[in-house]
Structures are given as structure tokens and as C-alpha cells.
Amino acid sequence: MALPVYASPLERIWHYTYLVICALIFLFLIAPILIVIPLSFNAEPYFTFTEKMLTFDPTGYSMRWYDLLLTFGMQNPDAVRDGAWWADAWNNAAWIRAAKNSIIIGAFSTLVATVLGTLAALGLSRPEMPLRRPIMAVLISPMIVPIIITATGLFFFYSATGLSGTYVGIVLAHATLGIPFVIITVTATLVGFDHSLTRAAASLGASPSTTFFKVIMPLILPGVISGALFAFVTSFDEVVVVLFVAAHDQQTIPRQMWNGIREQISPAILSVATILVIISIALLATVELLRRRSERLRGVTPR
Amino acid sequence: MADTTSTTAAAPLTTADGRSLKAALATAQSRAKRRALFLVLPLFLFIVITFILPIGQMLHRSVKNDGFSANMPAISAWFAENPAGTEPDEAAYAALAADLQAASAAKTIGVVGTRVNYDMPGTRSLFTSSARKSKDFVAPFKESLLAADAKWGDPALWGVMRQVSKTYSGNFFLAAVDLARDADGKIIRAPEDRRIYVSLFVRTFFMAGLITGICLLIAFPVAHLLATLPLRYSNLLMILVLLPFWTSLLVRTTSWIVLLQTQGVINNSLVAGGLLSEENRIQMIYNQTGTIIAMTHILLPFMILPLYSVMRPIPPSYVRAARSLGATSWTAFRRIYLPQTLPGIGAGALLVFILAVGYYITPALVGGASGQLISNLIAFHMQDSLNWSLAAALAAILLGAVLILYWLYDRLVGIDNLKLG
Known part of the structure; x- marks a missing residue:
């Protein structure tokens, strides 16, 4: 994006204005995510920078909201912090229980979505697949249909089949919502997949399963893992279906946040948000590394 | 080039075991097609069961509501037998009284009242209070019901009851676009304060x-x-x-x-x-x-x-x-x-x-x-x-x-x- 030598003064002015505009837009994109991090260390129960925070007075900062995440919901939060205290936190603290639920639901729904989605993507990327477009449209539709409609449908369906309030019900619903992401990422990896490799493996006497695990899988693994991460994040961030079909005691992190935002918003929400931002940075880094690896494997190099 | 064409015209190409090449290709292709379908099938079924079916069920519910017809069977039957515009006679009031008694005993009157209330706000209490008095209803039922509450003589109420007695109707779609049906069943715009x-x-x-x-x-x-x-x-x-x-x-x-x-x-x-x-x-x-x-x-x-x-x-x-x-x-x-x-x-x-x-x-x-x-x-x-x-x-x-x-x-x-x- 270098400025050409023949640019007129007006064009030069416009060029720098343009760069400033772009910088502002990047600020708009990223600032709201980063702003919660310093605010979560606020010593006061406010949502804004206090005077002490602005002068970098250490007493203006504290870990109290992170501490609240641990102690909220505990039976005996003020006891001495020994083994029994930590056991109490592990078993009773509301946010820890929500995190456990979120991780269990996320792990199982990711497993279901990734296995089924990868198999389907393999089928969909074969040139001889009949009715490819309509089937693909159906499989991607959970991502397009408004979540409230899905949740409403599941509410009726689960109350009729007895799945409401069960972990199985939530896992199935979250798997459905994660499947489009798996299909999109895995089919993207399969674009330009050299099918002569599988034929070569077959001609050398490999069984279909050996071919799959030794030839296909290593090549598409980056796509499968990023698809799985997408599916996990989808489940980990999903609140509407949980609100509609889960039982009252089935709290997840997003649901707990939702309640926190709607009822009385406290900086404890910001400390959860900070933790989630750090998790998403880690996930993004993983996906980026996988994408580069996939490009290297397929011989696509950055220009 | 001409040589090859003449050979193919004379004898169709065959595979080593003597089958026609065309047939062998068709078999191989349909096998590949089946294999591709077989890979997609599990996910397709999964999506149909966990996604398409629930949404279908929801769509079904948008035209079906048996809150009235299931709990008030006698009066619903009377509506089905008599065309729109029929003046409610003693048989209708008798059916209504019987239904109110039954719904009161089964404690489903709330469901009925709520259903009517959607189409005619302010009528839920009429149903619940009349159901409470329903033990005292005696023939002639028309006088007995009107004595309990004069609103039972309202033709608009009977029009609405006729509408809601249908298990399947497009009325909820009408309501969703700010339309309603009047007592004769004609489509009209909803009252101004309810057009949202x-x-x-x-x-x-x-x-x-x-x-x-x-x-x-x-x-x-x-x-x-x-x-x-x-x-x-x-x-x-x-x-x-x-x-x-x-x-x-x-x-x-x-x-x-x-x-x-x-x-x-x-x-x-x-x-x-x-x-x-x-x-x-x-x-x-x-x-x-x-x-x-x-x-x-x-x-x-x-x-x-x-x-x-x-x-x-x-x-x-x-x-x-x-x-x-x-x-x-x-x-x-x-x-x-x-x-x-x-x-x-x-x-x-x-x-x-x-x-x-x-x-x-x-x-x-x-x-x-x-x-x-x-x-x-x-x-x-x-x-x-x-x-x-x-x-x-x-x-x-x-x-x-x-x-x-x-x-x-x-x-x-x-x-x-x-x-x-």
C-alpha cells in the first residue's frame, strides 16, 4: 500500500487520512475487548477508571473481583484458606460449577460435531457426491437460522421427548450449532486435496481405514482441529438454547454472565470477561498456527 | 484417427473380463456415489433429528392450538355442527355449561380462559369465575349463565369462541401481522393499540x-x-x-x-x-x-x-x-x-x-x-x-x-x- 511517486498533493493528504481512518477502525474493533482487562482489577465496585487507577496508585487496583469469582456461592467463604476451603470452592463456588458444566458440555458437543462433521466434509468434497449443494445448504443452516428460532423449536421438541433439563439435550443442541463450522473449515482444507494420494495408497495395498488414518488424516488435521475449536467456542459461548432447554441448576459460564448482566452487573463480570478474552487469544493463536501449518503442508506459501 | 472410430463402431470397448466398459464405469460411479452419500448420511440424519424436526414441530404449533377445543369438547362440537352466524340456542348454552363444569373439575379452565384471552383480552376472568359457579348451573342454561355473568350474551364473545374452537387455524399468523377476525370470521385489522x-x-x-x-x-x-x-x-x-x-x-x-x-x-x-x-x-x-x-x-x-x-x-x-x-x-x-x-x-x-x-x-x-x-x-x-x-x-x-x-x-x-x- 505504498504511495506511488506520481501521487498529487491531494492524493497524499487523502492517503494519510485514509490510514488514520483505518487506524481508528482497528481501534473500534479492538478497544472494547481490551478495555475490560484493566477495569477488572478495579478496587472499587465501579465500571469506570477511578482517579487512583489513572494515577497508577497501587491501592486503586486489586484482585477482589477475581477473589469473588472463587468465593461466590461457597458455603464458608471466610474460613482459613486451607485444603478444606479449596475443596469447598471446587464443589460449591457458582462460577467454578458453571465452568465445569461449560467444559463438559463443550467437550462432548465438540466431539460429536467434529466426528460427524469431518466424515460429512469428506463425503461432500468428493466430486461424485450427488445433490451436493442442497445437502450442504441443509447442513450449514444451523448457523444461519436465528438462534431464537432454534431454541424455540428445541424447547417444544425437548419437552415432548423428555430431553429438556438433561445434559444430553444440551450437548446435542450445541453439537448441531457447531457442525456448520466444522464442515466449513474441513471442506476448506479439502479444497485442492489431491485424490491421487488416496488412489496411490489403495494401489499400494492400504485398506480404506489405513488410507484414512495414514494419508488423509495428517493432511486435513489442521482443518479438523480448527473446526473443533470453532465448535467448542460456539458451545462455550452459547446462552440462548441453554436458557430455553436447561434446568435451573444447569448453570454454564455464559448463562451465569447473562444473569449477571441482566440483574446486577458487578465488576466480577469483567474479571470473567478478562479470563475469556485470554482464552480467546490462546485459541486464536492456535488456529493461526494451524492455518500456517496447513498452508505449508499444501505447499501454499505467503506472498 | 479414422481407424479408431471404425473399431469402436464395430465392437464396443470392453474391460478385461469382457463386460462393456460403459456398464463397468456406471457401476464404479454409482459405488463411488453411494460411498460419498454414506459418509454424509450420519450427519444429515443428525441434523434432521436435532434441527429440522424441532423446527418443523414449532411450525406445526404455529397453526395448531387445542387449548380450547381439547378442554371444551361439547361447545366445540356445537360450533362444528352449526354454521357461523347461528344464534346460540339452549343446546349451545347447555354444552357450554357442561364444558365449564368439566373444565372446572379437571382444573383446565385456566388454559381455556388464556386461549380465549389471546383473541379477546379481558375474558380470562369471565371463564375462571363462571367455572367457579358452574356447580349451580341448572336448566334453562341460557338464563342461568346470563345470570352468572351478562357477558355470556355478547355476540363478539361467541364469535371469538367459534374461532378458538378450531384446533387448526391461521389466526396466529393473522395476529402476527396485526390482523384479526371479527365475529363473522372476516379478516380485519387489529385494534390500533394492539398493532405492534x-x-x-x-x-x-x-x-x-x-x-x-x-x-x-x-x-x-x-x-x-x-x-x-x-x-x-x-x-x-x-x-x-x-x-x-x-x-x-x-x-x-x-x-x-x-x-x-x-x-x-x-x-x-x-x-x-x-x-x-x-x-x-x-x-x-x-x-x-x-x-x-x-x-x-x-x-x-x-x-x-x-x-x-x-x-x-x-x-x-x-x-x-x-x-x-x-x-x-x-x-x-x-x-x-x-x-x-x-x-x-x-x-x-x-x-x-x-x-x-x-x-x-x-x-x-x-x-x-x-x-x-x-x-x-x-x-x-x-x-x-x-x-x-x-x-x-x-x-x-x-x-x-x-x-x-x-x-x-x-x-x-x-x-x-x-x-x-
């Missing part, structure tokens, strides 16, 4: 369009910058686009609450900077503005990514060629660059619009009263007013709109071209 749905649909589509427009306006320069920078730098800047994409929706919504509320970061900075007086703090959240700002931020990556993937392969030499032929930079942009980005604009705009129309979480948290969209009303009818059939009818209309847009997206862009990151 059409204007809400209009507002939803208007706000989705506005958000799409703002997203396009903001995304275009950024996507252009990313597409023209060398890949080393653009990959770094891309992280700034992808990080919001990977961050929890609730986190981003929370951040906007923190930034925009009246005691929030932006208002405080403006007041501290002397740009704003203490009393004039701007209300930027819990209204339409808040919804638009937060949704624009959340949907922006869905606009930048398709634009970027279309802009990246555009060779810079085209614009340079135009410039060398004497075009000003504006003309070169408008006539040469912009037309080449149209597929990306179409893909991004459609995707953002589809996602914005059905948005629920952000309007619910930051929308206040004026920033609510149609999804929020569906949730209201599901969770608070419990008028599930109306919620299903509203959802069906929204679903129809989204599916049309989805079909358009598939036609214009193709589902295969959907990319994430």
Missing part, C-alpha cells in the same frame, strides 16, 4: 439494513488496506479483526455496556475532558443507538472477511493501468476497482443482514425498550406471556424471511464460498 408486530418487523429490517450499511462503510477501507499490504503485515493486522470474532459475544456486549453507559468510560472521559457537562451525559445505551453500535462491532468481521478474500486476488496493475490511461484516482477506483469487489460486497452484506435480522442476545442486553428486535418479542412470548402459538407464528415469519435471504445467498455467493478466518 408489523412495525416491529419493519424496525427489525430497517435496523438490520442500517447495521449492514454501517458495517460495509467501515469494513471497506479496512479490507482494502489488509488486501493491499504485504502478507506479513496484513496477517498481523488480521489478528485485530479475528480477535473480536473469537471473543465471546457476551464479553463484547459487556464491554460496550462498560464503555457506553452514562457513568461509563466514554461519558466519563468526555466530562473529564470538559467536552461535556455533568448534567448532559449522553444516553448511548439501553436504546437503539446502543444496539446499533454493539451489533455493528459484533458483525463487522463477517463483513471484513468476505471483502478481504475478494480484494486480495485483485491485481493492483488494473488500477495502475487506468491511471496511466489518464483516469483520476477517483475514476480508477469507481470504474475499475469497485466493480471487481462487488461479489465481496454482496457476500458480506447478505451475511451480515441475515445474521442481524435474527439477532437476540445483544438487543436483549443493551437494547432497552426502543432497541428490541423481533427475536426479543418471540422470546417474550415464549418465556413471559406464554403465548407459544403466537411466538411460533412470529418465528415462522422470521424464518421464512431468513430462508429467502439464505437461498439468495446460495444463488449469488454459494455456500461453499463461506469462509471463516
